[in-house]
Structures are given as C-alpha cells and as structure tokens.
Amino acid sequence: MKDSLAVLTDSAGWLATFAAEHSLEPLPGVSPDDVTAFPFVLAVIDGKLSLKQTGAGSAGPVYVDFTAGASDHRRKFGGGKGQQIAKAVGVRGSFLPHVVDATAGLGRDAFVFASLGCRVTMLERNPVVHRLLADGLQRLQQCDDPELAAIGARMTLEQGGEQGGEQGGEQGGARDWLESCAADSCDVIYLDPMFPSREKSAKVKKDMVAFHHVVGMDEDADDLLPAALQACIYRVVVKRPKGAPHLAGKAPALELKGKSNRFDIYTKKALPKG
Known part of the structure; x- marks a missing residue:
C-alpha cells in the first residue's frame, strides 16, 4: 500500500x-x-x-456519504424490513437485533441495519478504509436532518477492529475483537468479506478500483467464522457472491438467495418472537 x-x-x-x-x-x-x-x-x-x-481518465473519488446518493435512496426506497438482508439478520416485528458488522468496509450494509432501527457496531481492519468510514459517520451524526442523525447515533465504529500494516485481510482486527468478546454476547454478527470475482462480466465499477486496490481480497476470511460463532447469541450471517463456496467450507443452516448474492445463515439459537 x-x-x-x-x-x-x-x-x-x-x-x-x-x-x-x-x-x-x-x-x-x-x-x-x-x-x-x-x-x-x-x-x-x-x-x-x-x-x-490519479491519472488521465480516472474515476471520481471514493468516499462515504450516508446523507445522499445511493445510501439515502436505499433508505427511502429499498424495501424496509422486507429486504432479504433484513430477514437474514433476523429483523422481524419488534425485534431489532444488535448487529456487529465485522467487515464494515464503506458501511453500506451497516447503514441499512441502522436505518431499520438496529444498533450496529462496525469493525474495519484497513486503516485507510477505517478513516473513510469514520469521516462519513461523523458527517452523518452531525447532519441537520434529525432522522439521519438518529440513524447515525445507532452506529458505532470500533477502534479495536482496525489494524495498521499491509492491505488485504479483514480478519486480523475483527477476529481479535470477536475473540475478546465473552461467549454469546453479540446478538447477530454479519460478515461480508471481499471475494475475488472469477466472472469476466462481474467487473469492478470504475469508481471502486481504488477501494479494491487498497483493501485487497480477504484470503484469510475463513478464520472469522469460528470467532463469530463463539461470540454470537443468535446467528452469524455471511454475504457471499451467489456461486462462491461457503466460508471455511462450512454449510449454513439456511440460505437466502438473490440475483447475484446470497446470505448464508449459521443459526445458534432461535430468534425471539417479534
């Protein structure tokens, strides 16, 4: 880097x-x-x-902005509690789990959880991406829109999920953070590790080239699953490309499939009735 x-x-x-x-x-x-x-x-x-x-013809900058653009559009028109991602983490009725997003990245899914009413703890190992996320979260929490500010108040970015050093590998900071948790202490843990695409048609959007270069691929993401299963109360949810292998070669109890992604759900305890 x-x-x-x-x-x-x-x-x-x-x-x-x-x-x-x-x-x-x-x-x-x-x-x-x-x-x-x-x-x-x-x-x-x-x-x-x-x-x-940098350079001629390069794309625009990558930054975190929860108050406009795709994040705000998804908040308003994304489908609310009917979204697959909401069902995957167990949002139903009055039950709003505390979600630990252990591979937060640019915080897009974490913002969805918080917009649904969940409290969200974010972990992000890469120091550059961590700073991008911290900057976007600060602007969200200080914005003039009380509804957006309330969503920001439900989001926390942990310093313990960050590590310095080389690019790639979410697992170092997040795994250490999860292993430091008491057993059965986090409602739901959400994992979305970077996965190298093997499809020629699945090209990275031009404005995300910089992000993917800095983050790299999480070749060691398998190590996160045991730590997450130890720390969670109800379930671990892993977001994967539709044709990707299961994390750590472990088949989930449930799968929710979409057009390009799926959610692998590793259940530990039945969810409360909402």
Whole structure:
C-alpha cells in the first residue's frame, strides 16, 4: 500500500500524522490532479475524506456519504424490513437485533441495519478504509436532518477492529475483537468479506478500483467464522457472491438467495418472537 498511495497533507491537518503512522508518502501543497508518481491519493475533496485514483481518465473519488446518493435512496426506497438482508439478520416485528458488522468496509450494509432501527457496531481492519468510514459517520451524526442523525447515533465504529500494516485481510482486527468478546454476547454478527470475482462480466465499477486496490481480497476470511460463532447469541450471517463456496467450507443452516448474492445463515439459537 505504501508504494501506491500518497496522502495530500494540506487538505486536513491530521492527515500528516496519519501518513506518518502508516508509512505513507506525505505530499504537501499538491492537487490530486497533479499527482503522477502514485496511482492513488488520500485527500479531503469537497469536504469529504476521499480515496482517488490519479491519472488521465480516472474515476471520481471514493468516499462515504450516508446523507445522499445511493445510501439515502436505499433508505427511502429499498424495501424496509422486507429486504432479504433484513430477514437474514433476523429483523422481524419488534425485534431489532444488535448487529456487529465485522467487515464494515464503506458501511453500506451497516447503514441499512441502522436505518431499520438496529444498533450496529462496525469493525474495519484497513486503516485507510477505517478513516473513510469514520469521516462519513461523523458527517452523518452531525447532519441537520434529525432522522439521519438518529440513524447515525445507532452506529458505532470500533477502534479495536482496525489494524495498521499491509492491505488485504479483514480478519486480523475483527477476529481479535470477536475473540475478546465473552461467549454469546453479540446478538447477530454479519460478515461480508471481499471475494475475488472469477466472472469476466462481474467487473469492478470504475469508481471502486481504488477501494479494491487498497483493501485487497480477504484470503484469510475463513478464520472469522469460528470467532463469530463463539461470540454470537443468535446467528452469524455471511454475504457471499451467489456461486462462491461457503466460508471455511462450512454449510449454513439456511440460505437466502438473490440475483447475484446470497446470505448464508449459521443459526445458534432461535430468534425471539417479534
């Protein structure tokens, strides 16, 4: 990561410290459009911490914004409690589980859970993605819309789910965090590890190339499942591409299948009646 990502330190005072902590190249006084020696930059762009690919023809920046765009559209028109993802984590009636999203990424699914009324604890190992998520969460919690701010108040980003170091591998920080939990202490644990696509048609969207480059693939994600099963009360839910193998080679008790993804559900205890 340190050879491909630079930090534009003039865009926010704390970014110089962040660059030093993670051995990233600081670039003071430089515009993202002028960077040529690094394929990606981290900078504050239009008030949002952003990860941007450099070079001619590159896509726009990747950032976390829960107050507009796809996240807000999904909140309003995504189907509410009728969505498969809601059914997978056990949202029904008045029962709203506390969900630990152990591979939070950009927080998109975590925001869905919180918008349904669930309390959500997010873990994210990669330090760059962790900072992107923290920035988006802060803006959500401080926004003027009371409904959105209330959703943000139900979302917590744990520092314990972050680790420095090389790209890839969600399991280090998240696994350690889960293993530190008392047995049967988390209602539902949700896992969505990065999975390498083998389908030529399933190309990564251009604006997500930077994100996938920084995060890498979770080749060690199998290690998360035993820790999650130990820590959960009711179930572990694993989101997978439709044709992907089961995590850790373990068949789930239930599956919910969609057009391109499925939810593998590992049950431990019956859900309360809602």
